[in-house]
Amino acid sequence: MGQYKLLLIILIFSFQSCINAQADNNTSLGQSCSEFGNSSFLSASYKSHLSTLLDSLEKSVTAHNGFYKTSVSNDVYGLIQCRADVSTSNCANCTTNSINIARNECPNSKTATIFARWCFLRYEDKDFTGKELDEGSSMGTSNEELDETAVIAKGETLMGEIARNTSSEPMMYKVGVVDVGSAGKRYGMAECNRDMTRMDCGKCLDGLLTGLWTLLNKRGWEMYTSGCRMWYDDYQFYSNNFVSNPSLVSSAQADPNNIIVSSCAEFGNSTSHPLPDTYKSHVLTLLDNLSKFVTTHNGFYKTSVSNNVYGLIKCRADVYPSNCNSNSFYIALKECPNSKTATIFARWCFLK
Missing domain, CATH: 3.30.430.20 (Gnk2 domain, C-X8-C-X2-C motif)
Known part of the structure; x- marks a missing residue:
């Protein structure tokens, strides 16, 4: 071989730049x-x-x-x-x-x-x-300036939360932000290769966090491996074309992808009215397929999994492909975790 x-x-960039x-x-x-x-x-x-x-x-x-x-x-x-x-x-x-x-x-x-x-x-x-x-094969970058201890703690918490939740996102990509008072805000982002299992995604990001102890006191850093990546800085470096947390969508956008309403068929809670594990697995597979294929099918895609769960996603005809694959999958998983049926209405798309 x-x-x-x-x-x-480890590349060191100046904070001023x-x-x-x-x-x-x-x-x-x-x-x-x-x-x-x-x-x-x-x-x-x-x-x-x-x-x-x-x-x-x-x-x-x-x-x-x-x-x-x-x-x-x-x-x-x-x-x-x-x-x-x-x-x-x-x-x-x-x-x-x-x-x-x-x-x-x-x-x-x-x-x-x-x-x-x-x-x-x-x-x-x-x-x-x-x-x-x-x-x-891994790579890290950081700027020179150190953060205060209190800010570092909040930043670590933010990145830990992002790492724990990225694998549950339809595209295994997540962003977040935390207010650190007079020092402003800190922004974080993580992603995994989209063909990895969700378990391997979580393991990869956990491994990155464990290996980042030399960078976590920096005001900004990035870490890359062949399975997953993480970013952290004091300004919003990511685009609003795809924001996994709808509360972070900028109000300055002329046509923001506001979530209008979500409708779930709830079963109370997963303890007293559990959904079968098979159905949960099929829902995740369905949402993954809808997410992967909607943009390659001109903004409309419908499919089913094992004759057990059926779904469709339709995007507004004038939105860009990157905006088409947006927040509705996140909303379905977050707001309707114990539902056999869900309907998500958003300005840019419709999911059922």
Whole structure:
């Protein structure tokens, strides 16, 4: 397999530069390649299959709501995932940039992992998709300025809550914010690869938090592994195109995706009137499928699971794909956890 050139890099950015930028940008953070010395070690067929794979990832990612995985001839496997809040055009640009980096920096590699702020690219000569991924390839960044002890404690609580709840989100992506008084606010975000199991997502984020003790006292930091990522800063770096907590949607938006009303068929509580575990599992599978496929079906998708639960999602025809896949899944899980039926009315979409 060759020798991995694994990267574990802590990059220190000046706090002043973060203040000046106050914006999210597609910084390329680095790559991990398995190098073979020269191209004679790669077969012509593998090179051809890898080129086909990268072309397919680049062409298909935006049509699949920012996440796409594929393989070529059972020879090379790959995935590309864009951060759930970035626009379609930014997702496409990040994908193109990351693929160019892979081709330029890892030209003789059978495997590569490319870390960027807006997207994550990985390919290998064995099927790694859907599995708890290698934690050896990881990357962290932070700014220089330290926070006060009280602020650090609130920030740790915020990120702990985000880590615990991300796996229950339909796209395994979550953001949050906490008020820290005179020091302003702190914003957090986490995501997992969308083909991971929810259990593996939780384990991956728990592992990140455990390894972040050297960064948690910083005013802003980011941490990336091949299975999950976390971000934390003193300004809202994420976009409102996708906000997993509807209370965080900006009132400044001209057309905000307000949740109008939710209607649930409640069974009291899960202790006295429990839903069968099979039904709960089918509901999660249904919501995952609705979330994954609505944007690839022109804003309307309906499906069922095992003739046990049926659902549909319809987005308003004028909203962007990134806005189409929005808060209704979160509301259904949060507000109707013990329901066999639910209807969610929002300004941008309708879920039942």
